[in-house]
Amino acid sequence: RGGGLMMLGGVDSFQAGGYDDTPLEDVLPVYLRTRRQEKSAAARYRLTREGKLEPWLRLRPNESEENQRVQHMPDFFTWNVVSEIKPGASELASLESPDGQQPGLVTHRFGKGRGVALMVGDFWRWSMRRQDPQTDDLAQSWRQIARWLTTDVPRRVEIDVEPPADPLAPFHLMITVRDPAFLPLDNARVELTVSEPDGGEITATAAPHPRQPGVYTLDYWCREDGGYRCRVDVVLPDGQTLDPVESGWTAQPSAREFARVVPDLEQLSSLAKASGGQMVAPDELDRFVAQLPTRKVPVTETRVEPLWHRPWLLLIALGCLCAEWGLRRWKGMP
Structure with missing residues (x-):
C-alpha cells in the first residue's frame, strides 16, 4: 500500500x-x-x-x-x-x-x-x-x-497524465481507483471535467482498461494552446462518491506545424499543379530564373466600370424608346 x-x-x-x-x-x-x-x-x-x-x-x-x-x-x-x-x-x-x-x-x-x-x-x-x-x-x-x-503515499484515486510524443496524438490519461483495502476496484464510474484555456469545460467518461484491473483510461485531444485543468470524480458501484482529484497539463497544438521539418514534396507538387504553378528543385533555380523573361505569365487585372457606360445598355434604352413610340403611333395614342 x-x-x-x-x-x-x-x-x-x-x-x-x-x-x-x-x-x-x-x-x-x-x-x-x-x-x-x-x-x-x-x-x-x-x-x-x-x-x-x-x-x-x-x-x-x-x-x-x-x-x-x-x-x-x-x-x-x-x-x-x-x-x-x-x-x-x-x-x-x-x-x-x-x-x-x-x-x-x-x-x-x-x-x-x-x-x-x-x-x-x-x-x-x-x-x-x-x-x-x-x-x-x-x-x-x-x-x-x-x-x-x-509524500508518495498512494491515494484511493490517482491520475497519471502521459503527454504524447507526437504533437498530432492525444494526451493519455490513466486513472487508478482502489477500494478501502487499497486493492484495484472495478465497476466504478469515472467522470472527468476538463477546463480548457478559453474557459470552457468538457465532460467525459473514462473507460476501464482491458488488461489492468482498477485502471481507467481516456485519450484527450487538445485544440488550443495553454493550460488544461482536470477534475476526476469517481462514483463507486454502491453510489458512494470519493473525494475528487485534480491534475493538469499544458499543450501546444500549434507546434504540429514544426513536427516535421522535412519538405513534403508530394504535397508541394499537388499544390503547384492545382494553382497552375510549377515546383522547382534547388538545383534548377538558375535555369528557372533565366527562363522568366520569355515565359508567358497570366496577368489578372481588376477593373471597375459604371454599368451606364456600357454600349449595349444604351442600345437597349434606345430600342425601348423606339418601341414605345411605334406602339403609340399604331394605336393612335398621342
Missing part, C-alpha cells in the same frame, strides 16, 4: 525493545543481530556524503552553512547499536564516538513505502540551548522528515 515507518532510538527500541525476528524488523533498513552494548561516551551526529544530497535533511541554503549547523549540534547520550544496514539501504547519517562509528540514520524502500531507522533516542537535545530562540531546527527537521515519509 505504501506509507512510511520510522523507528527512533531508545532503551525500548530496536533490539533492546525485542523487535528482532518480528515483522517490524523486515520493514526496518537495518539488521538487529548484535548484542546489546553499553555506550561509554556520547556520540556526535554527522551527515554522510549521501545524506548531504538529500533535500529533506538540509536546513541551510548552502553547504558551508549546513556543515556549520551540523558542527553545532549537541552530543547525544541515548543511541542504539545495530549490526549492519540491509542491502539497498542508504546510510544518510552516522554516529561518531570514541568506540567507533556506526549508522545513525538509515533509509530504504520497502514495497511502495519507506522505512527509516534513527538510532538516536534523545534527539530533543538538539532543540535545547539554541543560539537563536526564533529558529528551531529540530521542529523544521521533523516537519521535513514527516513530509518526506508521506
Whole structure:
C-alpha cells in the first residue's frame, strides 16, 4: 500500500525493545543481530556524503552553512547499536564516538513505502540551548522528515497524465481507483471535467482498461494552446462518491506545424499543379530564373466600370424608346 515507518532510538527500541525476528524488523533498513552494548561516551551526529544530497535533511541554503549547523549540534547520550544496514539501504547519517562509528540514520524502500531507522533516542537535545530562540531546527527537521515519509503515499484515486510524443496524438490519461483495502476496484464510474484555456469545460467518461484491473483510461485531444485543468470524480458501484482529484497539463497544438521539418514534396507538387504553378528543385533555380523573361505569365487585372457606360445598355434604352413610340403611333395614342 505504501506509507512510511520510522523507528527512533531508545532503551525500548530496536533490539533492546525485542523487535528482532518480528515483522517490524523486515520493514526496518537495518539488521538487529548484535548484542546489546553499553555506550561509554556520547556520540556526535554527522551527515554522510549521501545524506548531504538529500533535500529533506538540509536546513541551510548552502553547504558551508549546513556543515556549520551540523558542527553545532549537541552530543547525544541515548543511541542504539545495530549490526549492519540491509542491502539497498542508504546510510544518510552516522554516529561518531570514541568506540567507533556506526549508522545513525538509515533509509530504504520497502514495497511502495519507506522505512527509516534513527538510532538516536534523545534527539530533543538538539532543540535545547539554541543560539537563536526564533529558529528551531529540530521542529523544521521533523516537519521535513514527516513530509518526506508521506509524500508518495498512494491515494484511493490517482491520475497519471502521459503527454504524447507526437504533437498530432492525444494526451493519455490513466486513472487508478482502489477500494478501502487499497486493492484495484472495478465497476466504478469515472467522470472527468476538463477546463480548457478559453474557459470552457468538457465532460467525459473514462473507460476501464482491458488488461489492468482498477485502471481507467481516456485519450484527450487538445485544440488550443495553454493550460488544461482536470477534475476526476469517481462514483463507486454502491453510489458512494470519493473525494475528487485534480491534475493538469499544458499543450501546444500549434507546434504540429514544426513536427516535421522535412519538405513534403508530394504535397508541394499537388499544390503547384492545382494553382497552375510549377515546383522547382534547388538545383534548377538558375535555369528557372533565366527562363522568366520569355515565359508567358497570366496577368489578372481588376477593373471597375459604371454599368451606364456600357454600349449595349444604351442600345437597349434606345430600342425601348423606339418601341414605345411605334406602339403609340399604331394605336393612335398621342
